[in-house]
Amino acid sequence: MSRRRVYLHVGAPKTGTTYLQDRLTLNAASLSRHGVHFPSRNRLTDTQRFHFRAALDLLGEDWGGEPGHAAGAWDAMVRRLRRASGSSILSHEILAPAPAVAIERAMADLQGREVHIVYSVRDLGRQLPAAWQESIKQGDRWTFHTFLNRVEKGTPWFFRALDLPRVLSRWGAHLPPERVHVVTVPHQRDETLWLRYCEALDLDPAWAPVDSDQDNRSLGVAETQLVRRLNRRVPRRERRGATYDRLIRELLAQENLARRSSAPVRLAPDRFPWAEEQAQLWIDWLVGSGVHVVGDLEDLRPRRPPADQRWFDPDRVTAKPLLGAALDALEAMTHEAATRTPPELQLSGKVRTGAKRLRGR
CATH class of the missing domain: 3.40.50.300 (P-loop containing nucleotide triphosphate hydrolases)
Structure with missing residues (x-):
């Protein structure tokens, strides 16, 4: 050497x-x-x-x-x-x-x-x-x-x-x-x-x-579609920041959704x-x-799947598997929120004031 x-x-x-x-x-x-x-x-x-x-x-x-x-x-x-x-x-x-x-x-x-x-x-x-x-x-x-x-x-x-x-x-x-x-x-x-x-x-x-x-695990069709739809709702500047990386890519996708069992994304x-x-x-x-x-x-050389193997289009995921992925995602994010320490969960002064006004109506 x-x-x-x-x-x-x-x-x-x-x-x-x-x-x-x-x-x-x-x-x-x-x-x-x-x-x-x-x-x-x-x-x-x-x-x-x-x-x-x-x-x-x-x-x-x-x-x-x-x-x-x-x-x-x-x-x-x-x-x-x-x-x-x-x-x-x-x-x-x-x-x-x-x-x-x-x-x-x-x-x-x-x-x-x-x-x-x-x-x-x-x-x-x-x-x-x-x-x-x-x-x-x-x-x-x-x-x-x-x-x-x-x-x-x-x-x-x-x-x-x-x-x-x-x-x-x-x-x-x-x-x-x-x-x-x-x-x-x-x-x-x-x-x-x-x-x-x-x-x-x-x-x-x-x-x-x-x-x-360590294994950068892949998501299934339902989980990938869920994150894609979430991305469509989040402004680009927020999807390119460190917060997105920690919460969505690492916590939600890699640590939680990748553990689910759903149809894999295939060519x-x-x-x-x-x-x-x-x-x-x-x-x-x-x-x-x-x-x-x-x-x-x-x-x-790519290996073609067996002729009788069904292909799931990841762009056309039905409501039931998408709902299951969404509920698991909500559960994971709820657990994460529960572990956050103040002041991360504390409402700002303006928000608290607005909440009091609403309760007083």
Whole structure:
């Protein structure tokens, strides 16, 4: 293993990145003893937030946070990467569709290190439903039908992050192909993804024995439709803030609605031909590129469901499952409100005065 190597894991989103990043975090001390570093700023800063902010700063984005909240995070990350005596890893999926100017800055700032690019990729049959419901959790309002139409036109952020030839052509433009590593996400849910990831990073799996229980779980059709309808009622500025992230994306969607059992979001049957065509384009590009592929290229082909399996249109959810999701959401938010401490639940003076006037009528 090179003593001056940096691995940039640039995505893609919805390819097990939450799990992989959490496992790196849990095993950071053990990995460091073997010369592999997953940087954090300090004990008071969450490691994954540090990587997120570094990525935001490199991209020149705020993503709904306070303006400038990520300023300086990229330079802080670079200092950590350059100080490390062995190999280092930076991981965040929002880096996948980075513009050329950001990539050029990253390569310049890491000059003197042996830079490697790692990109995890999943078949579009699973990826697109996961990406749509994730976008809804992030505050978007579009229907699944609209989302898929725009993906096929190549317009939304998610598809730019999933467009394998485009992503790797940009990130690998100035690197030899053997320093670009593509990890295919297996169809089965077991240790295979982690083992492939370790191979791409040239690390021994035994150096990271602590498993992670983190899983960015998907929502079902009823739960996704509920959040989408909620998003339509909430002003855009509120859907892009920290409060929305805490209450809707994390508390409501991730911690509560994702636990419900309802029909999963699946790719529409008439969309499989396009997804299969894209898979073949990706496979042909990888074969001709000479990049290092870890896994099976056949994992990139979407698997059609059995002919007798019913498909549930997530844009047309009936009242009963939607009501069930809504009641569970109301219960979760009621419990959350009950745990809030004053003054969070205290009415403002103007509201109290208005309430007294109403009671006096």
